[in-house]
Amino acid sequence: MSAGTALPVADAPALRAYVRVLARRHPRLLYGALALHVAAALTALAAPRLLGDLVQAVEQGTTVGHVDRVVAALAAFLVxxxxxxxxxxxxxxxxxxxxLAQLREDFVEHTLALPLGTVESAGSGDLLTRTGRxxxxxxxxxxxxxxxxxxxxxxxxATFVAALSVGWWVALPVLLGLPPLVIGLRWYLARAKDGYLRESASYSRINATLTETVEGARTVEALGLAPERVRAADDDVRESYAAERYTLYLRTVFFPSMELSYLIPTVATLLLGGYLYTQGSVSLGEVTAAVLYVQMLIDPVDRIVSILDELQLGAASLARLLGVAEVPDDRRATGAQPRSEELEARDVRFAYAEGGRDVLHGLDLDLEPGSRLAVVGPSGAGKSTLGRLLAGIHPPRTGSVTVGDVALVDLPLADxxxxxxxxxxxxxxxxxxLRENLAxxxxPGATDDDIRSALEAVDALEWVDALPDGLDTVVGSGGRALTAPQAQQVALARxxxxxxxxxxxxxxxxLIDPRAARHLERSLAAVLEGRTVVAIAHRLFSAHDADRVAVVEDGRISELGPHDELVRAGGSYAALWDSWHGGSRS
Incomplete structure (x- = not known):
């Protein structure tokens, strides 16, 4: 991964390989388009030759009928x-x-396959810039x-070949324009890709800073952090300004050198053609055709050079999009099948950043199938991190988390x-x-009755039936807005x-009212009977109902056992229970 972005950027060989793959997927359209473009270019080349012959004929004396035939031929070639x-x-x-459709599908596929740990560490700014800009x-x-x-x-x-058909001498003035063209291109291409990648990375940093500031607006306001966030945004904008100024500098040097390379061949063709005509080596018609062909070269060459700048931007964007596929997988599917549903964690240690400080320190845990474990502890103790490892979201740095003696990272995501x-x-x-959200x-094959049963299990059926179109109600962005508790019930129904x-x-x-949450968890408990449940919560009634309670402090399990036993022990859990239970009665 580069220093400027959290996610990798594909290199030039990877870009070329992907372009070859795309070309092999659409051979008929590709070769058909090329053939049509060649045919169109060839018909355009008839005009200079016809006009040159007409000039020669006028010089030698011609008829109105001959002029009419030439004009008719020009019109036919134009059509x-x-x-x-x-x-x-x-x-x-x-x-x-x-x-483009294939590119989008590949990008979405690679993005969805990203390890969740990578998505979290990369932040939203980089991915938003890649999926947006x-x-x-x-x-x-x-x-x-x-x-x-x-x-x-x-x-x-095609125009250059046609110009050479007039005479070999046309190559000389055309070649005179190559040195400034080649020198300018080599200078520009050596710097453009890195410049545009830096420019794109600066947009990622701006998006990341703005997203973090907006998402944490209340915290920023409460702690008086607004000046610091403004300074951070200003720093990002200054970096973006410097990156854009650099790419603008590249263009202001490059394009004037190109204009010089366009002017030289036309002037040289007129001078050399005029000299050869005075010597009797070429005809006036040939000089006319040669000059017209050389002038015709200016437009396509100018478009090649001008569009090359846009293609550099496109190549930089493609490199960033393909870079998502280069993130290494955090799991290695071996095909092994768990022999049971027993979940075990052995000597688990975990750090969010490579080489960073561990947030979990040698945890051991056994979960029998069908048991219910409550995980409690102070904020920042590592409860959520432990839950994510038990769910296979992150692989442990050392140790193992297994189900039926098979490591979670050895299982394909679907399994x-x-x-x-x-x-x-x-x-x-x-x-x-709403039906699509739940489905x-x-x-496969789930019916509306199955969906309604799931909604009933999470106490959501009543408000769903009250919606204007029931399960057919459109929700999400642009549709009916669900409240936070309703959205959470939808997630639980899934x-x-x-x-x-x-x-x-x-x-x-x-996000649900404590009394409603209590009822909801009891309803879920009835539906999820026989399943293993790990409940991480700050509401200790979850712990009271659990078979065992694990108290996590400073990344370690300090206490583990049934609720009543831990209360009698008088340790950390007893203090938490007394504090919460006493507060809940007041």
Whole structure:
């Protein structure tokens, strides 16, 4: 991973390999578009030759009929070029749309396959920039820049060959324009990719800072951190300004050098052609055709160079999008199948950052199938981290977390979620109907009765039936807004439909009124009878109902046992219980 971004960026060989893969997926459209562009370019080359012959004929004396025939031929070639160009562009657009669709599908697939630990450590800013600005930039590059650049390259090559057909001498003035062109291109390309990657990375940092500030607005206000957050945003904007100024500097040096390379060949062709004409080596018609062909070269070459700048932006965006696929997987599916549903943690240590401080220190835990464990402790003790390891979200740094003697990281995600599932206080309502939101977790063939049973299990059926369209009510962004408790009940209903054997509930009812949460947890307990449950909560009635209670302090399990036994022991749990229970009665 680069220093500028949390997620990796693909290198040039990876980009070329991916482009080859895309080309092999759409061979007919690709070669069809190229053939049409070549045909369109060839029809455009007839005009300079016809005009040169006409000038020669006028010099030698001609008739009105001959002029009319030349004009008719020019019109016919113009019509043919228009028709061929139209279908060439249409084919290119269809190809571009298919390629873009494939790019989007691959990116979404790779993003969804990212280890959750990587997503959390990378933060939302980088991914938002890649899914937003980078995808938009790639849209333009694939739909507009790449087809236009392809047309320009084909036209330039065909025009140069046509110019040489007039005479070998035309190559000399054309070649005079190559040194400033090549030097400028080499200078620019050596710096452009890194410059545009730096520019994109600066947008990621701006998004990350703004997102963190907005999400923590209340904390920022409460602690008086506004000046610090403003300074952080200013620093990010200054870095973005410097990155954009650098790429602007590259363009202001590069494009003037290109203009010089366009001017030299035209002037040199006129001078050399005029000299050869005075010597009787070439005709006036040949000089005219040569000058017209060289002038025709300016437009495609200018488009090649101009669009190359956009393609550099597109290549930088593609490198960032493909870089998501280079994140190493945090699990290694071995095909081993658990012999039971017993969940075990042995000497588990974990740190969120490589080489960072451990937040869990040598934890050992056994969970018999069907048992219920409550995990309690002060904030920051490591409760949620332990829950995430027990759910297979993160692999331990050392030690192991297994189900049926198979490490959770050795199970494919689809198999893992059949054994262990995690529900946190964070939830998401997707755009669509309520039925579609719930069916995401349902097994194939699930019916409305199954969905309604899951809603009833989490005390949500009453308010769902009260919705205008029931299960067909559109929710999510742009639809009916669900309250935080309702959204949390939807998340819990998904859990019931997913039907895993072991459940890790990380304060999964924290957004629901305490009395309603108490009733909800009792309803869930009846539905989830026989399943293993790990409940991480600050409401200690969950601990009272559990078979065992684990007290986590400073990344270690300091106490483990039944509720009554721990209360009698008079340790940390007894103090927590007395404090909470006494407060709840007051």
């Amino acid at each position: 043919a070029q228009t028709v061929l160009t139209r279908y060439a562009r249409l084919t290119s657009q269809v190809l571009g749309e298919q390629v 980078d995808v938009d930039q790639l849209n333009w590059s694939v739909r507009q820049a790449l087809p236009e650049w392809t047309i320009a390259v084909i036209t330039a090559v 893992l979620r059949g054994h262990v599932a995690l529900v946190t206080q964070e939830h998401h309502v997707f755009v669509g109907t 995401l977790a349902a097994p 859990l019931v439909l997913a039907d895993p054997h072991t459940l890790v509930l990380d304060e999964a009812t924290s």
